Structure formats: structure tokens, C-alpha cells
Amino acid sequence: MKEELIESLGKAKVSQSESERYRHSRDESSHPFIEPDFVVFPENVEDVVKVLRLANEHVVPVTPYGAGSGLEGQAIPINKGISLNFDRMNKVIEFSPEDLMITVEPGITRLQLNEYVNKHGLYFPIDPGADASIGGMVATNASGTTAVRYGSMRDQVLDLEVVLANGTVIHTGSKAKKSSSGYHLNGLITGSEGTLGVITKVTVKLHGIPEKVIAARCTFQTPGECAEAAQVVLASGIQVLRMELVDAESIKQVNEYGNYSFPEEHSLFFEFAGAPNIVEEEATVVEELMKELGCNNWERANSSKERADLWKARHEMAYAFKHIKGKVSTGSDSCVPISKLAEMVVFGRELLEQSGLIGGVFGHVGDGNFHTIAMYDPNDPVEVEKAEYTNEQIAMKAINLGGTCTGEHGVGLGKRKYQVTEHGDALELMKSMKTLMDPKGILNPGKIFY
Amino acid sequence: MKEELIESLGKAKVSQSESERYRHSRDESSHPFIEPDFVVFPENVEDVVKVLRLANEHVVPVTPYGAGSGLEGQAIPINKGISLNFDRMNKVIEFSPEDLMITVEPGITRLQLNEYVNKHGLYFPIDPGADASIGGMVATNASGTTAVRYGSMRDQVLDLEVVLANGTVIHTGSKAKKSSSGYHLNGLITGSEGTLGVITKVTVKLHGIPEKVIAARCTFQTPGECAEAAQVVLASGIQVLRMELVDAESIKQVNEYGNYSFPEEHSLFFEFAGAPNIVEEEATVVEELMKELGCNNWERANSSKERADLWKARHEMAYAFKHIKGKVSTGSDSCVPISKLAEMVVFGRELLEQSGLIGGVFGHVGDGNFHTIAMYDPNDPVEVEKAEYTNEQIAMKAINLGGTCTGEHGVGLGKRKYQVTEHGDALELMKSMKTLMDPKGILNPGKIFY
Structure with a gap:
């Protein structure tokens, strides 16, 4: 495989160095690190097509990697294989200020994008906190503090260029602000965490900077x-x-x-x-x-x-929590109807008290989305269990109240166990769509579904 | 089939009367009328499950029928079979004013829904003009004059109950305002025009009535x-x-x-x-x-x-146009990036002048979505061709400018011919999803795809 990757892409785009493999073994979550076999640095859509064709032929997993700021392990290559790093695909392709619209490559980060458009009086308001890559934000349907006004990533996406598992390149939408034409692939790929295709271009809405x-x-x-x-x-x-x-x-x-x-x-x-x-x-x-x-x-x-x-x-x-010595953080990300939020927030606070762990409750209360953060010693099995119990109780209660286990972080590794409860028979449909679009299971395997 | 339908549902829910078959042969478009073999009036989700199980077993087409106000023939049962009329499924299931949210059956119309919620200071703002059924509005991803502020139906849908071709009942979302859990089935079913499943419940956002x-x-x-x-x-x-x-x-x-x-x-x-x-x-x-x-x-x-x-x-x-004697109307529904709108509007006006047909240009210019209406004599082949030519030129130019052939009416029958041009290789993916979810092709066959 290594020879074929190098032959197809050139040596400068393929790395097996220990440092790169380590860097691509993790994200900002507390999920265990797993190193990929290779890190590939595509420079354009053709490179991505080449990688996917080879990977599909050899049945090698491909895990996209943006800024590594995810919180549910989406970028961790748990079945090893190829980590596809988008650092070199971070250009602006087309900027159309009069349409409040821009097309970028997925590796550009949120702050880089804003630096580019701010001087035209425009901004891209979705703010998950971290300086995430736009591709990663699309893949997880990220949102954050401004979702109460602007919605999530899915509400910003007008079109995506996507490479399917077999190397076919498609566009999921158009540059029109609304459309009733065909199935809504924009919405399907957004939030699919790299399991249905690899995003190579993103067209999003921009907004005027408030006066x-x-x-x-x-x-x-x-x-x-x-x-x-x-x-x-x-x-x-x-x-x-x-x-x-x-x-x-x-x-x-x-x-x-x-x-x-x-x-x-x-x-x-x-x-x-x-x-x-x-x-x-x-x-x-x-x-x-x-x-x-x-x-x-x-x-x-x-x-x-x-x-x-x-x-x-x-x-x-x-950051304040993360500086507590000897502890790592884990958290919940549930979202419930607004009328249930007070109940959930009180429940989360009580669970933390009962657990005895240091932790906080905070969140985007205009959306019904809130987080708990719990600090635990990863080497103390009792603390690990307490932290996990807290997260589970919150996720299950949110689902029981008509909500979701994840408002903005995505399913990744940690929320897989709630998918049956949350989606019921729809989960089988989702799995069959995954099999349809990725029959060999090479696209970010082990994410969303077990 | 008739005996089995009656045995399963009871006589009062199945009609083969000439008047019912005629009523269900058409919508507000100028597409030719085609009568179904049966009209079925389900009263709950169990009835819909029974119909789909029978239809799937016997390979009989099922075409959902809301208010009959569609503009692209979505409700016309072009392969005959069953017209599934939702008049009797028009109840409010759960109203949660504090969550700005309501769950209704799909047969309730837009004005009925507003009558219900207006007294609580809330409204459902999506306004396609006609008093369409909410189920039909979801199925076509309808919008209208208020989309510039509130978006389309897809932006309102929080959850759908959907019966799949094999009779499985799924929910596509939750009651949370945002979610990153699983694939976005809400968006997929919205706008799928009854080709992937039959909608039996709709949970949508409501908004405060402006002071x-x-x-x-x-x-x-x-x-x-x-x-x-x-x-x-x-x-x-x-x-x-x-x-x-x-x-x-x-x-x-x-x-x-x-x-x-x-x-x-x-x-x-x-x-x-x-x-x-x-x-x-x-x-x-x-x-x-x-x-x-x-x-x-x-x-x-x-x-x-x-x-x-x-x-x-x-x-x-x-209405003014429709009262011109001896003529029927046809129209276009393209949507383009705002910066291309002036060019498109001028182009549409010029095409109408050249055609010699009486016609107008109007639309939701805040979205880049505009319509032409052209009046023609359906018995005059020259006028028919001129009207069709005008529509085609507009649709193709919109697609070439990065837009879509349909901003809000849906594909139905009349926009199928533009789907390859607009979606390219993504159309094959859409077709494979259709085959996955409806292997026998019973769900509104002949719509969106040929």
C-alpha cells in the first residue's frame, strides 16, 4: 500500500513518521490514542480521489483529519489505515461577497476564514470555541454559542464537493439559497462524520458583521x-x-x-x-x-x-477545568426541548454533586443544548466509572425527554451506545445507507455505528 | 387488491367512485390528469402501515395526496394504483407553546394550523400562497413569500414520523432544536415528494406573531x-x-x-x-x-x-392570469445566487416577449427565487411549444448560473428532465437511495426520476 500511495501521490504527500502518526492518533477528547499506518496530505480533489480509489481497492480505512479539535474521537483512526490530513487544502476557491457566500477547501480554519472575509464587512458566525477546520465543522454539524441566532453548520451549507468511497466526485447542492430539487444531500453529508464520503469543497453562507x-x-x-x-x-x-x-x-x-x-x-x-x-x-x-x-x-x-x-x-x-492536575475531562452534550432544560440542568448539577467529581454545568441555553464537564483521574477505575455514569444518565434522560444525546459534538465513538435508543428503527435505515455508500466500510469505520 | 384493502381497513376508508378518482387525478399544475384505481382515506399511522404492506406485497403504486395544491404534479398517480388521501389525518397531536413547537398529522392545512396556534400568540409563517396541507408542504420542501425571513419547510421540521415502503415506522429527528446525532433523515425526507416514505406525523417549529x-x-x-x-x-x-x-x-x-x-x-x-x-x-x-x-x-x-x-x-x-379565457398557465421556479437575479429576471422577461405569450415575471427576490407565468392554449401545439421552450431556457440558464431549476415547487413531473444537468453524478446516488428505500418502486413512482 505504501508504495502505491507514494507512486500515485508522490513522496511529499505521504508520511509514516512517528511524530505525524502520533499527532494523528488523537483529538481533544479523552478517547484512547490510536495511530494510523500512514498520514496522507492531499493537495487537491484529485489526490483525494486517488487515495480513496486505492483504499477502496485494498480495503484500507480512511479517516479525515481537520484541526484535531473534535470532542468525540471522530478523527481517531481506530481501525488504523490512512489519516487524511487537510492542512494543505485550506484555500479560498471563490468569494462572492454580493451573494454573502464563499467556497473554500475543507482545511481552512474558522479564524482563517474570518480573517479573509472580515475586511469585506462579512463574517462566518458559527463558533464552536476551538479554531476548528471548516471541513471538520461540516462533518460534525458543529455549532456553539451563536447557534441561537444562526443555527448549526447544516444551516450554513449551500453546497459540498464530496468524494465517494469509490472515487466518484459529486456536488450535494447548488449556489441557490433554497432548492426543492432532488434529495437533500447537503444535509445528509453534513454531520455524517466522514462515514459517507470525504468533503473536498465547502460553500457556505456568510453574514454581515453586526454594526x-x-x-x-x-x-x-x-x-x-x-x-x-x-x-x-x-x-x-x-x-x-x-x-x-x-x-x-x-x-x-x-x-x-x-x-x-x-x-x-x-x-x-x-x-x-x-x-x-x-x-x-x-x-x-x-x-x-x-x-x-x-x-x-x-x-x-x-x-x-x-x-x-x-x-x-x-x-x-x-481551560480552567483542564488545568486541574492529574485529571482529564469528559462531558455531555445533550439537547432537549427548551421547556425541559431547567429540569435537565438541575439533574446534571445533582449528578455531579452525587459523583463527588469536580465538574461544571454550562451551555447554549437558547438552543436547549448544554454541557456538563466532569474531571476524573483516568487511572482511578472508580472515578472513570463515576464520570461515565454521569454522562450516560444525562444522555439517556435527554433522549427520554424527546431530545438528543448530542447537540453539536457528534456521535463519534462516545455516543454510539445511545444510537439505538435515540433513533430506534431509523438506525437500521442509517446503517443501510452507510452500506450502500461505502460497501467495503473504508470510510471512517467505527464512527457513529459500532 | 380491492378486497384486501377493504378487509384490512374497512369499507369506509376505500373508494373507487368516479368523483373521488377524478378529484385525485390532478393538482394545480397543467400536467395531464390520471386517475388512481383506488382512493384510500387512512385515519391513523396503522392504516398507512396496512396500505403500504399490501401495496408492497402486490407491487401497487401509492401516491400521497394532501390538499391537491401542488404545482408540479406530485399528487398525480401517473402509474395509477392507490391515491392516499390525508383528509382524515388532520389532527393536532401535541402542542407545546413554551417550546415554540407543534406535532400535527400531515392532512392539516396551513390555515387550520394557524387558526389553532394564533390564539396563543404563535404562528406558522411558511406561506406558499395556497392553503396547502402541512404534509404536502414537507414533501415538496415548500416555502413562499416569507422564506427570506424564515427559510423553507426543511428549516422548520424537527421530526417526522414516516412509514417506509415495507411498513416500518421510523422517526427522522427529535424534539431538540439542534442535533448532531446520526444521519439527517429530517432533511432527506423533507422534499422527497413521497418517493422514500409516507409522512404520518410532522413536528415543526412555531414563531411568535410579530407585534x-x-x-x-x-x-x-x-x-x-x-x-x-x-x-x-x-x-x-x-x-x-x-x-x-x-x-x-x-x-x-x-x-x-x-x-x-x-x-x-x-x-x-x-x-x-x-x-x-x-x-x-x-x-x-x-x-x-x-x-x-x-x-x-x-x-x-x-x-x-x-x-x-x-x-x-x-x-x-x-388568479388574474388564470382568468384569461382559453388559456392555461405554466411557469418556471428557478432560484439563483442573488448576484445573478437581475440577469435572470431580465432574461425571463425577454423570453416572454419573444414568445408572444401573455405572461409575467414575479417572485421571492430576497431568496433569488423567481417565477415566470406563461399563458398558452393547450390545443395549439405552437403555443405549447413556446411555453415549454420558455420554461426550459429559464431552468437551464439558472442551473448554468449555479442555481436550481426549482426553488420551492419541487421536481414532480415537469423538472425531471433537468435533474441530470443539475445534479450530475449525484443523481445516481439519489437513485440508488430510492432503490434502497423502495426496492419495488411503489412509492410515488415516476416523480423526481423517470
């Missing part, structure tokens, strides 16, 4: 009250840009880690964005609503520096 | 100027509720038909909706923008009566 942004923060007595307050904001019809819950324990970690003195209470963070008059009005209305609900510590920031300070506790939270 | 609505209208010298003006509004970031182009010829037809005296010029219609202060601001900004671009006849209306009058020329346009 003004106002940030605000307030606190409540319980995480449940925060969730209920978020529900009131949604019902008001005000289109917040971001609305995030961070619980008291998480704020405490941030204070310890960064030497801050934020009020260690359950907090709701807001951003309003748009035309100046309109955002002023929005911030004022939300302030009134929150105060009617009995919030404390309402604070508001206008300048970009003030906003950054105000949101610091949210931004630094994950 | 205030302002309507406005202005005119420009050319349809191209209207399209360019629409692009300027989009670029401003103002979220209009509706933004519609109606060309001078269409206004002339409305004036003749309704005895009005609207200015017979190329017109742009607007609606702004939201909190009072915000919509006032929006209407004022757009007025300034339009006047800078040299519009004429700017008029604005606040009360609901005034708004209805102002928009009359838009609302009555299709």
Missing part, C-alpha cells in the same frame, strides 16, 4: 432559574446573538485558575448584535425581563475590551 | 432594477418579512381582472414585522435606500386593511 455588539451578564440563585430565564428571553422574540449559562462551580474554577473575582453564582451571559438603535432596545428589554425574574448582578458592557472582560468567565471556563 | 407589521411598495423602470434593489436591502442586513417583485405586465393583468388602477410598472413589495420601534426603523431605512436608488411611487401602509390593499396586486396576480 454594534452589547454584552451583558446577570446571576440567579439556581441553574434552573437561569434556564427558565433563558426561556423567557426566547419567548420574547428577541434574537440574541449568544445566551450562555455558566454554573457557580465553573465560575469558581475560573476565579481560581485566573485569579479573578467574578461572583461565584449561577450566571447567564448575553450578547446582542445588530444596528445600534435596535441592540440598545434589545438589551434594555432583556434587562427589564431579567430584573422582573429577580436576577442579581446585572452588568452591561459596550466596548470590545469591556465585553471581553465581562465574558471572561465563560471563555476561560473549559 | 407590528408595516407594508410598503415602490416601482422601478426595469425588472432588473427591482432585483438590484432587493440585493441592496439584503446587504443592509435588515430582516424583511417579505420582499416580492411583480413586473408591469402582471400588474396590468391584475388591473384588468380586478378593475384596479395600480401603477403599471415593475414593482417591489415589502413587509416588515417585529417590535414596533424596530420595524419603524427598518421601514424608514429601506425607504431611504430605495429612494437613493431612484424608485418611484413609494407607498407605505400600517393598518391591516391598508396593507391588504397595498399588496393586492401581488396577491391577486396568479
